[in-house]
Amino acid sequence: MADLLSTGVSGLLASQIGLSTVSHNVANVNTDGYSRQTVQFSARPAQQLGNFYVGTGVNTVAVQRAYSQYLNTALWTASSDQSRAATYQSLTAQINNQLSGSTNLQTSLDAFYGALGDVSNAPADAAARGVLLARANALGSTFQALSGQFNQLNGQVQRQIGDTVDSINSDSTSIAKLNEQIRTAYASGKGEPSDLLDQRDALIKKVSGEVGVTVVQQDDHTVSLFVGNGQSLVNGSNAYQLATAPNQYDPTRLEIVGKDSGSVITGQVGGGSLGALLDFRTNVLDPAQNQLGRAAVAMASAFNAQHAQGMDLNGNLGGAFFNVGAPQVLNSASNQGTGTLSANISGVGALTAKDYVLRYDGSAWSLRDTAGNAVAMTGTGTAADPFKADGLSLVVGGAPSAGDSFQVRPTAAAAAGFGAAITDPNKIAAAAPLAGSAGAANKGSGSIGGIAVTDPSNAGLLGTANIVFTSPTSYTINGGAAQTYTPGQPINANGWSLTLNGTPAANDTFTLKANTNARGDNGNALALGKVANLGVLDNGATSVGRAYGQLTSQVGSAGSLAKDALTTQNAVYQQALQSQQGVSGVNIDEEAASLVRYQQAYQASAQVISTASQIFDALLSAVRN
Known part of the structure; x- marks a missing residue:
C-alpha cells in the first residue's frame, strides 16, 4: 500500500503544480510580454511485480514557457519598424501643419503682390504705399515665423534624441542585469526561469522600438545586442552605453556616439524611433529649412534687383527693399589652423537647398555637399578670384592646417533674417527712373x-x-x-x-x-509686379511662388508616404503580434479547461490516497484481531 500511497501523492503534487501554473497564466493574462507557461510530466519508472510491471506515479519534469524564437524575433523587427513609422509620421504631420497653418507663406505673398498692384494703380497714394510696407513687414514676419517653427521643431527633435538615448541606456542596463540572473538560474540546474526570460524579451522589444538592434543568443543563455555596424549595447552582464555629443560644426545639433569610444555612429542608426528622428532631421527638416531660405533669397534678390531700377518719390533710385539672412559658415571644432572662410551668394539661379563642407588637405581645398558628393569649384579662393560653386562665392584666408574644414549653409538662416529694409513709404521706387x-x-x-x-x-x-x-x-x-x-x-x-x-x-x-513725373509714374511698380512669376531659381526655371510650392509638395509628399508607411507597418506589427501570441499568449478558455482537468486530477489523486489509507487501516485492523 506504500506504493499506492506514493503514486497518489505524486499525482497530487503534479496536479498542484499544474493548478499553480494555470493560476499564474490566468493572473498574467494582461501582462505585456508574458508567455504562457506549461507543465511537462513524465511517468516514473515502473516496478516489476512477478510477471508484471506496475506504474509508480508521475514526475514533474519542467515548467516551461510556450515560446518561438523565430516569432519573437519577427515581433521585435516589426516593433522597430512600427515605432519608426509612427515617430516619422508624427513629425512629418507637424511640419505639414506648420506650412498649412495661419503663417501660410503663399497667402502672405498674394497679399503683398495685391498691395503692390494697388500702388501700381495709384503710385502717389500714401495710403497704398503704407499698406504695401505693412504687407512687406507681414511677409517678413511669415518667413521668420516659419523659420522659427522649424527651429522649434528642430529643438524638439534634439530633445527627443537625447531622451531616447537615455531610455536605451536604461533598458540596456536592465537587460544586462537580467542576463546575469538568467545565467545564474540555468547554472543552478533548477529549470527554465520563464518569468525572467519574459522580462528580458519585453525589454528587448522595447529597445527594438527605440532603435534597430541585432539580437544574438549566446550558449550561456544570455543575449548580446548590437546597434548599427557592430556597436555593442549589451554583452553578457555588461551594458555599453550610447551618448550624445555636439556636432563638430553646430553644437546645437546632437550626434549619436559610443560613450566609451566617442566614435560617431549617427549614420549607422536606422531603426526604431531614434532612427526616425535622425532620418526626419536629415531628410525632411533640414531640406525644408533650406528650401524656405532659398525662397527667401530668391524673393529678396529678384525684388531688390528690380526695385533698384526704379525711382522713389524723393527722386532717388530705389535701394534694397528686403533684407535676407546671409549664408552661415561654421568652423569645425577639430580645426587646428587659423584658416578663415567667408561665403556670399553670387548666383541665385544656381543656388541649391544643400549644405556643403569645404575641406583642406594640406595643399588644396575640396567641396562636398553634406551627402558626401563632390562639388566642382572654379577660382582660386582669393578675394579677387573666389571659389565659385552652386551659386556661392567662397573666400579662404589665414593659415589652415591639413584636415581643417568648414560647413557652409547657404540658405539655412535666410528666412530668419528676411524682412523689409525700408520704413519710409516715400522710398518705394514705383516710378521708372x-x-x-x-x-x-x-x-x-x-x-x-x-x-x-x-x-x-x-x-x-x-x-x-x-x-x-x-x-x-x-x-x-x-x-x-x-x-x-x-x-x-x-x-x-x-x-x-x-x-x-x-x-x-x-x-x-x-x-x-x-523721369520728372516720378510721383505719378508706375513703370517700375508694374515691373515689380512681374517678379511674382519671374523665373529666379534653377537657372531661371523656378519663381519664388513655385519654390514655395516645391517646399510644400516636398514636405507633403514625405507626410503622405509616412502615413502610408505607418498603415503598412501597423498591419505588419499586428500580424506579427497575433502570430507570436498564437503560440505564447494566454487563452482564458484553454486555461479554464486546464484548470478543470487539473482540479479533477487533484481530486482523483486525493481519492487514491484516501483509498490507500483505508486499505492500510483494514490491514492494521486484521493484524490486531
Whole structure:
C-alpha cells in the first residue's frame, strides 16, 4: 500500500503544480510580454511485480514557457519598424501643419503682390504705399515665423534624441542585469526561469522600438545586442552605453556616439524611433529649412534687383527693399589652423537647398555637399578670384592646417533674417527712373520698346542722352563716336539699356532723360509686379511662388508616404503580434479547461490516497484481531 500511497501523492503534487501554473497564466493574462507557461510530466519508472510491471506515479519534469524564437524575433523587427513609422509620421504631420497653418507663406505673398498692384494703380497714394510696407513687414514676419517653427521643431527633435538615448541606456542596463540572473538560474540546474526570460524579451522589444538592434543568443543563455555596424549595447552582464555629443560644426545639433569610444555612429542608426528622428532631421527638416531660405533669397534678390531700377518719390533710385539672412559658415571644432572662410551668394539661379563642407588637405581645398558628393569649384579662393560653386562665392584666408574644414549653409538662416529694409513709404521706387521719347520728325518705324537700368551706380545714369541715327544701322549718343546698331539688339550706355521696336531711319532721334513725373509714374511698380512669376531659381526655371510650392509638395509628399508607411507597418506589427501570441499568449478558455482537468486530477489523486489509507487501516485492523 506504500506504493499506492506514493503514486497518489505524486499525482497530487503534479496536479498542484499544474493548478499553480494555470493560476499564474490566468493572473498574467494582461501582462505585456508574458508567455504562457506549461507543465511537462513524465511517468516514473515502473516496478516489476512477478510477471508484471506496475506504474509508480508521475514526475514533474519542467515548467516551461510556450515560446518561438523565430516569432519573437519577427515581433521585435516589426516593433522597430512600427515605432519608426509612427515617430516619422508624427513629425512629418507637424511640419505639414506648420506650412498649412495661419503663417501660410503663399497667402502672405498674394497679399503683398495685391498691395503692390494697388500702388501700381495709384503710385502717389500714401495710403497704398503704407499698406504695401505693412504687407512687406507681414511677409517678413511669415518667413521668420516659419523659420522659427522649424527651429522649434528642430529643438524638439534634439530633445527627443537625447531622451531616447537615455531610455536605451536604461533598458540596456536592465537587460544586462537580467542576463546575469538568467545565467545564474540555468547554472543552478533548477529549470527554465520563464518569468525572467519574459522580462528580458519585453525589454528587448522595447529597445527594438527605440532603435534597430541585432539580437544574438549566446550558449550561456544570455543575449548580446548590437546597434548599427557592430556597436555593442549589451554583452553578457555588461551594458555599453550610447551618448550624445555636439556636432563638430553646430553644437546645437546632437550626434549619436559610443560613450566609451566617442566614435560617431549617427549614420549607422536606422531603426526604431531614434532612427526616425535622425532620418526626419536629415531628410525632411533640414531640406525644408533650406528650401524656405532659398525662397527667401530668391524673393529678396529678384525684388531688390528690380526695385533698384526704379525711382522713389524723393527722386532717388530705389535701394534694397528686403533684407535676407546671409549664408552661415561654421568652423569645425577639430580645426587646428587659423584658416578663415567667408561665403556670399553670387548666383541665385544656381543656388541649391544643400549644405556643403569645404575641406583642406594640406595643399588644396575640396567641396562636398553634406551627402558626401563632390562639388566642382572654379577660382582660386582669393578675394579677387573666389571659389565659385552652386551659386556661392567662397573666400579662404589665414593659415589652415591639413584636415581643417568648414560647413557652409547657404540658405539655412535666410528666412530668419528676411524682412523689409525700408520704413519710409516715400522710398518705394514705383516710378521708372528714365523717360524716353522719339523725335517728332522721325521718318522710320522705330519706337521705344523698353528701358531698363543695368547699373544703378553709374554716375551718368540720370543724365540726358540724345541718340541720333546717322543711318538705319549706326547711331551716336550726345554727339559721340558712331556706333553700330543691330536691329533687335539693345543700345547700352551710362547704366541703362534701350530696346527699340521697328526700324529707325537716318536722322531719327530718341531722347532719354531723368523721369520728372516720378510721383505719378508706375513703370517700375508694374515691373515689380512681374517678379511674382519671374523665373529666379534653377537657372531661371523656378519663381519664388513655385519654390514655395516645391517646399510644400516636398514636405507633403514625405507626410503622405509616412502615413502610408505607418498603415503598412501597423498591419505588419499586428500580424506579427497575433502570430507570436498564437503560440505564447494566454487563452482564458484553454486555461479554464486546464484548470478543470487539473482540479479533477487533484481530486482523483486525493481519492487514491484516501483509498490507500483505508486499505492500510483494514490491514492494521486484521493484524490486531
